[in-house]
Amino acid sequence: MQLRHLLPALAFACSLAAAVSAQEGKFVPAPPELKKLVATLPQPQYPPALARGARPEGTVVLRMYVAENGQVAQTKVAKSSGNADLDKAALNAVKGFKFTPYAVNGKNIAWFFDYSAKYKAPAAAGQQQQQGNAPKRERPDY
DSSP: OOHHHHHHHHHHHHHHHHHHHHHHTTOEEOOHHHHHHHHTSOOOOOOHHHHTTTOOOEEEEEEEEEOTTSBEEEEEEEEOOSOHHHHHHHHHHTTTOBOOOEEETTEEEOEEEEEEEEEOOOOOHHHHHHHHTSOOOOOOOO
């Protein structure tokens, strides 16, 4: 294949990379020590309004941008669960997240990370009652 055929594809790839980096702006990917912190973030509660209906399940991946002051500057859905209500619930669940500012060489930096909100529907009310009424087995004394 000749080089002149590759130039348009290369130009497109460069413009795409520039657009992505402009979107990320001044935010850098979370360093390894922050990724450990992100792994300990709490999972959101299943939305009660959804528990009464079809009870969808899924995982929503959110991209969260943290400013130099530790405030979440922006959050967007990076990968949908396939259910708009679950996606909305995940966005609402992380609104209160705040982080300690992260400094490198004495200067606070802005960073971003992906957060996975996993939603599993709770057992139906009838199933919980059946489980609760099951006879308890006594453990024999030896």
